[in-house]
Amino acid sequence: MIEVKDVTKKFGRKPVLKGVSFTANKGEITCLIGINGVGKTTILNAIMNLTPLNSGEILIDGERINKHSYEKIAFIPDAITMLPNMKISDAMRFMADYYQCWNQKRADEMIGFFKLNPNDRISTLSKGNTAKVNMLLGLAMDVNYILMDEPFSGIDIFSREQIADVFTSHLVEDRGVIITTHEINDIEHLIDKAVLLNEGVVLKEFNAEEIRESEGKSVIDVMREVYLK
Amino acid sequence: MDVKFNNRDPVYIQVIRHFKEKIATGGYEPGQEIPSRRELANNLKINPNTAQRAYKEMEEEGLIFTEGNLPSRITNDPEVIRNVRKELILEAVHSFVASVQSINVPLEEALHLVKENYQRNKNEQEESL
Incomplete structure (x- = not known):
């Protein structure tokens, strides 16, 4: 389990996270929802130990995040971090050299799953294929948790569908996933938990099936209540 | 699927x-x-x-x-399968009755329309086969 406990973070004097708390379980898909600029990416960076906190703490499987945390978590950013003139195969080799937890078998499988050509250069890829390569580089790591920053934003519908297919496939297996999004439509039936954020605070955290069962409400119904009241 | x-x-x-x-x-x-x-x-x-x-x-x-x-x-288990069928039929009948009652259609008239409609749909389905 990833536990985010009362985390605060300021950029200069500007508070970005004002006491954020939530949990994300292994074997579940947790979705951080909020419009742009509410601190979603900052939360992911904090979980990756990429940004120092002002207060609060983050635990991974009961252990405070430390410099070894990256062996347990993969971060899939919303833009590719590989050099433009690299081929997809070069990018995979780079990851294999850099990370002990790299799983080449799963990487090869994902090339097929996404119908990518390993000889294509990063600079020549469409937005959709860039997102898929990004996804591949993260998911091919043998880690317990995967963080995905806006995996669906700005790409075509077919690429979105293919990426959504990852969530129901064995590629995610029993790992814990945290994804951020400002649009829930496509994935309402895919997620376990929703965490609604606004201006650096968690307004509501709930399980999507439970809220349908107990209150007969869709995720969007709840969002409407929470954000528009 | x-x-x-x-x-x-x-x-x-x-x-x-x-x-x-x-x-x-x-x-x-x-x-x-x-x-x-x-x-x-x-x-x-x-x-x-x-x-x-x-x-x-x-x-x-x-x-x-x-x-x-x-x-x-x-x-x-044929018993379980029969029960599933029964459950679905009862559900359909229940929602039909509720909507017919809400517009005050007498039972006889409703049943007559059901028969007529059922037969017509069946004929159309058979023709299209």
């Missing part, structure tokens, strides 16, 4: 409903092998935990069964 899910009912209940319809109409035969939980999640684009939940409930209701590590199968 194509199911249109609504957003407000629990997805696992909608999955069970889908299976019941297929069982009642013979789309799934007694003893037929069904997809694994993972395959079902993938086919229907739903959360794997939800697929798991639906299978667990169906297993408890006796609609499906699993032996050891083998794939799950549709029940062979």
Whole structure:
């Protein structure tokens, strides 16, 4: 389990996270929802130990995040971090050299799953294929948790569908996933938990099936209540 | 496999409903092998935990069964299958009665229209075959 406990973070004097708390379980898909600029990416960076906190703490499987945390978590950013003139195969080799937890078998499988050509250069890829390569580089790591920053934003519908297919496939297996999004439509039936954020605070955290069962409400119904009241 | 899910009912209940319809109409035969939980999640684009939940409930209701590590199968129990069919018919009748009553249609007139309509639909279906 990833536990985010009362985390605060300021950029200069500007508070970005004002006491954020939530949990994300292994074997579940947790979705951080909020419009742009509410601190979603900052939360992911904090979980990756990429940004120092002002207060609060983050635990991974009961252990405070430390410099070894990256062996347990993969971060899939919303833009590719590989050099433009690299081929997809070069990018995979780079990851294999850099990370002990790299799983080449799963990487090869994902090339097929996404119908990518390993000889294509990063600079020549469409937005959709860039997102898929990004996804591949993260998911091919043998880690317990995967963080995905806006995996669906700005790409075509077919690429979105293919990426959504990852969530129901064995590629995610029993790992814990945290994804951020400002649009829930496509994935309402895919997620376990929703965490609604606004201006650096968690307004509501709930399980999507439970809220349908107990209150007969869709995720969007709840969002409407929470954000528009 | 194509199911249109609504957003407000629990997805696992909608999955069970889908299976019941297929069982009642013979789309799934007694003893037929069904997809694994993972395959079902993938086919229907739903959360794997939800697929798991639906299978667990169906297993408890006796609609499906699993032996050891083998794939799950549709029940062979004719009693269970009859009950599923009965449940779906009663549900349909119930919602029909509710909507007919809400517009004050007398029973005789409603039944007459049902017969007429039923026959016409059946004829059209047969012609189109």
